[in-house]
Amino acid sequence: MAINNIWVFAQAADDAPTTFTLELLAKARTLGGTVSAFVGGDASALAAALGDHGASKVYATGALGGALPGVAVAGAMKAIIDGGDVPDLIMFPQTYEGRDVMSRLSVKLDRTVITNNVDLVVEGDQITVTTPVFGGNTLVSTTFNGGVPFIASFRPKSFSAEAVGGAAASIVGAPVPDLGATGGATVHATHVEETTGPKLDEANIVVSGGRGLGEAAKYELIEQLAKLLKGAPGASRAIVDAGWVPYSYQVGQTGKVVKPSIYIAAGISGATQHMVGMKGAKNIIAINKDKEAPIFGIADLGIVGDVHKVLPKLIEALQARS
Amino acid sequence: MNVIVCVKQIPDPASPGALDPSTNTLKRDGKLLLDESDSYGVEMALQLVDAAGGGEVSLVSMAPNGETAGMRTALAMGAAKGVLVSDPALLGSDALTTAKVLAAAVKRLGGADLVIAATESSDGYTGTVPEQMAELLGVPSVTFAKKVVVESGALKVERQTEAGYDEVTCPLPALISVTAGVVEPRYPSFKGIMAAKSKPVDTVTAGDLGVAPVGWAGAGQQITKVAQAEARQAGEIIEDDGEAYTKIVAFLDQLKAI
Numbered sequence: 001m002a003i004n005n006i007w008v009f010a011q012a013a014d015d016a017p018t019t020f021t022l023e024l025l026a027k028a029r030t031l032g033g034t035v036s037a038f039v040g041g042d043a044s045a046l047a048a049a050l051g052d053h054g055a056s057k058v059y060a061t062g063a064l065g066g067a068l069p070g071v072a073v074a075g076a077m078k079a080i081i082d083g084g085d086v087p088d089l090i091m092f093p094q095t096y097e098g099r100d101v102m103s104r105l106s107v108k109l110d111r112t113v114i115t116n117n118v119d120l121v122v123e124g125d126q127i128t129v130t131t132p133v134f135g136g137n138t139l140v141s142t143t144f145n146g147g148v149p150f151i152a153s154f155r156p157k158s159f160s161a162e163a164v165g166g167a168a169a170s171i172v173g174a175p176v177p178d179l180g181a182t183g184g185a186t187v188h189a190t191h192v193e194e195t196t197g198p199k200l201d202e203a204n205i206v207v208s209g210g211r212g213l214g215e216a217a218k219y220e221l222i223e224q225l226a227k228l229l230k231g232a233p234g235a236s237r238a239i240v241d242a243g244w245v246p247y248s249y250q251v252g253q254t255g256k257v258v259k260p261s262i263y264i265a266a267g268i269s270g271a272t273q274h275m276v277g278m279k280g281a282k283n284i285i286a287i288n289k290d291k292e293a294p295i296f297g298i299a300d301l302g303i304v305g306d307v308h309k310v311l312p313k314l315i316e317a318l319q320a321r322s
Numbered sequence: 323m324n325v326i327v328c329v330k331q332i333p334d335p336a337s338p339g340a341l342d343p344s345t346n347t348l349k350r351d352g353k354l355l356l357d358e359s360d361s362y363g364v365e366m367a368l369q370l371v372d373a374a375g376g377g378e379v380s381l382v383s384m385a386p387n388g389e390t391a392g393m394r395t396a397l398a399m400g401a402a403k404g405v406l407v408s409d410p411a412l413l414g415s416d417a418l419t420t421a422k423v424l425a426a427a428v429k430r431l432g433g434a435d436l437v438i439a440a441t442e443s444s445d446g447y448t449g450t451v452p453e454q455m456a457e458l459l460g461v462p463s464v465t466f467a468k469k470v471v472v473e474s475g476a477l478k479v480e481r482q483t484e485a486g487y488d489e490v491t492c493p494l495p496a497l498i499s500v501t502a503g504v505v506e507p508r509y510p511s512f513k514g515i516m517a518a519k520s521k522p523v524d525t526v527t528a529g530d531l532g533v534a535p536v537g538w539a540g541a542g543q544q545i546t547k548v549a550q551a552e553a554r555q556a557g558e559i560i561e562d563d564g565e566a567y568t569k570i571v572a573f574l575d576q577l578k579a580i
Contacts, residue, residue, distance in 0.1 A: 013485075068464065068481075068490065070453060094449075096483060100465055103453030112416045112542025115448050128546060134339055140346070141547035184462035185492040193486040205579060229579060241503040247468070247482055253447060262579055264570075272339075273444075279554060283577060285570055291559070298554040301573050305562025313567040318580060 003122045004033035007087040007149075008055065009073070009098055015045040019202075020093045022053045022161035024154060028091055029054035029164065031122050036087070036169075040064055040073035040097070043171050051169040053161065059174040066186045067176070070100025075183075076174040077101070078108045081149070089127060091120075092153040102151055104182075113151040114142055118158040127152070136276055156201065156257045157280065193246045198232045200249065205231030206260045208251055208278070209239065212267020212288055212307050216244035221311040222266060228318045234258065234278075236268045252277035267307040270295030287311070323374035323472065325367040326428050327401065328439040328452070329360040329383045331392030335444055346545040347414060348445060354385060356392035359440035361507035363500050364396045367438050368508075370472060378402040380434070382427040384420060386413050390523055397518035398510030405430055409527040414538035417446075421454035426531035428459060430524070436477070437497040441466055456497040463497040464490050468504050 006028045010021045017025075021037070028035045036057040037043075037050045043060035050058050061076045081087070090105070092098040094116060106113045119130040129152050131140045144150045200206065207229065209222035219239070226233040234256070235249040251258055252274040263281035268274060270286070270293055278284070279298055286299035287310050296302040303310055331354035333339065340349045367379040381404035383393050388408045397404065405427040412423070428437055437459070442449035456463035468487060469480035477492040482501055492498075510518070528536045538544075560566055574580045 070465070071457070071462070074457075096466055099449050100453050100463075103450040104457045106418055106450065107421070107454050107457035110418075112418050113448075113450055114543055115417075115450060132551060133341075136551055137553070138341070139549045139551050140341075140545055141549070142543050142545050145542050145544060181460060181493075182457065182462050184496070185464050185490055187481075187488045187490050189489040190483070191486040191488070229574070237502070243503060246486075247501070248485065254442065262574070262577060283573075285573060287570075291561070296559050297556050299559070300557035301569060302557065302559035303562050303566045303570065304559065305566055309564070310562055310567050310570075314570055317567060317571050321580060 002033070002125055003031055003088045003127060005087045006031060006033050006035050007038050007090045008035065009090065009092045009101055010037035010039050010046065010050060010058070011093060011095060011097060012039070012041070012046055017046050017049050017053070019161055020095065020156050023157065023159040024091045024093060025050070025053040025055055026162050027120065027159040033088065038073070038077060038174070040069040040101070047171055048168040051166045052163045054164050054166055055169040056166070057172055058169040059172050061174050061176050064176070066188070067183055068100065068185045068187060069097045071104050071179055071182045072176045073101045074104030074108055075179050076176045077105055079177050080174050081109070086149060088148045089150045089152070092151070094153045094155050098153055102153055106151060109149065111146070111149060111151055112144065113153065114144070115153045117152055117154045120152065132276065134272060136279055157259050193248050197227065198230070200232040200234055200251070201256045201258055203232035203258070204260055205229045205262045206234050206251070206258050207231055207264045207266065208234035208236065208268060209266050210236035210268030211238040213239070214308070218308065219244055221307070221315065224315050225264070225311060228315065228322065231260070236271070236274050265295050266311060268295055269293040270298070323371055323377040323436070324380070324434045325371055325377070325436045325438060326380045326382055326431055326434040327360065327363045327367045327396065328424055328437065329364065329381050329393060329396050330357040330443045331355065331383060331385050331389050332357045332443060332445040339445065341548060345414065346548055350386060354389040354392050356395040357440065357444050359442070359444050359502055360396070361399070362502055362504050363438040363440055364399050364401060365505045365507040366470060366500055368400045369505060370436065370470070374472065380404060380431050382424050382431070383407070384412060384423050386410060388525065393523060394518045395510060397521045398514040399508055400514065403522045405524045405526060407528060407531065408525055409529070409536070411537045412528055414541055415536050416541040416543055417448040417450045418454055418542060419536050419540045421451045421458060422533050423528055423531065423536065424451065425455045425458035426533050428455070430526070430531060433495065435494045439497070439499045441499045441501055452497060452499040459497065461495050461497055462492050464492050465499045467498045467500045470498060470500070470504070
């Protein structure tokens with residue numbers, strides 16, 4: 001056998017598949033088998049775009065009625081598998097919902113999951129995935145024991161999304177079975193934390209601040225600089241945990257993965273957790289008063305200095321030019 | 323209200339991690355500490371039990387070498403007791419096996435109204451164990467909880483999302499994973515530290531819990547290669563003499579960013 005039947009857990013925002021979903025489809029269709037998308041919700045608005053990116057079929061649960069997707073979608077996947085369509089590989093995005101669905105499914109199928117991958121290679125009927133550890137300095141290759149389905153999740157921006165001009169994917173119903181007690185969690189309201197300017201994970205320039213700013217009020221310097229450069233403001237986990245800025249600003253392992261052309265890290269020492277999320281930037285500028293800070297090990301331009309002195313002067317100089 | 327918190331004892335995050343060259347697993351032979359991510363869950367559990375006006379907080383943990391130092395920190399914060407699953411056979415266990423072991427430890431404690439875990443550990447960060455445990459225990463779950471209250475026997479949770487947060491309700495018994503920053507973990511008092519020394523920790527093996535196979539034998543995966551990633555070269559590092567900002571302006575100019 002080979003890896004012939006591949007599923008991708010597809011997520012949508014504003015009636016379109018997320019870029020992350022399209023990245024996984026792009027990789028899936030290079031593996032040589034048929035590619036199906038699996039949607040938690042209604043797929044009628046998504047079938048054309050999913051087909052355009054290589055999915056020939058889309059399983060859709062239909063409206064989830066406020067149920068959290070994790071347990072519901074995993075239940076629907078299990079039902080399809082029990083019905084006889086057994087995928088060789090199920091690819092998940094490393095997102096909140098992706099994590100929940102694959103974890104529940106892992107137990108339902110008694111199969112392991114390998115998370116946080118950045119690449120995948122098929123050799124015959126075996127799959128090898130690659131996971132970066134220690135802030136990406138070391139790459140670990142792992143294969144699955146036992147039979148299919150293999151379940152793996154991938155980090156954002158591991159692959160490049162690309163349309164191939166396929167016909168709209170055919171929609172196949174995948175109803176959610178009775179979940180018993182496990183289906184008890186219900187969403188009552190959704191809140192979106194508005195940000196202005198470009199989206200953090202799509203911006204060409206990202207300016208991030210960390211604990212070196214000293215206090216929450218000083219984050220304004222980061223926002224000012226980001227605005228002047230038409231970039232997005234970001235943050236280290238330390239100041240998100242401290243409550244200075246919302247979680248949606250966080251760059252790193254547990255936050256957003258960014259690959260801008262320019263990344264400016266101000267008052268960020270460069271913990272492993274942070275570096276994983278930004279070391280793919282083309283150019284990195286770091287400002288930190290500790291010259292031993294790990295961030296200087298990957299910076300193209302490193303300024304050993306006080307962010308409270310350097311940032312205001314930089315902002316002033318840029319304002320004078322605009 | 324009885325709450326069980328999953329706590330992981332990890333190598334000091336301040337010292338650089340390393341892989342054991344013979345097994346390709348993370349080296350965990352030094353002193354192990356309470357994963358800071360878990361201190362939020364311990365604090366949340368203590369606050370919920372306090373608000374409920376009765377009940378206790380218990381701990382479950384899995385460690386290869388009988389280590390309890392990290393559990394003692396959580397006991398010093400106010401947890402009442404714990405189960406430590408310690409067994410050399412556990413070395414090499416994957417996340418699914420870990421979830422099976424911890425779920426069995428929860429059952430050994432007689433279950434709970436609520437099980438709390440961090441969203442992921444700081445050393446391995448697989449990030450699947452809480453939700454796998456929920457499925458094994460047959461309970462509903464809310465992951466990435468950033469605010470939690472109990473009202474008329476059900477959880478009301480603010481669940482973090484990529485764009486903001488959702489308001490979620492969930493009946494008990496249930497499992498939640500909590501984000502860092504959800505509450506401010508208390509520092510153990512001197513009295514708490516002294517009391518923790520005599521609090522019961524039930525040390526058991528995977529076999530005692532009836533979980534098999536574990537470790538390498540039970541793992542659904544194997545590491546085939548460990549390689550160094552292409553290192554990113556450091557560039558120009560300069561000390562700020564008051565004019566270093568001009569270097570940044572020049573660099574941005576060169577990149578045509580301004």
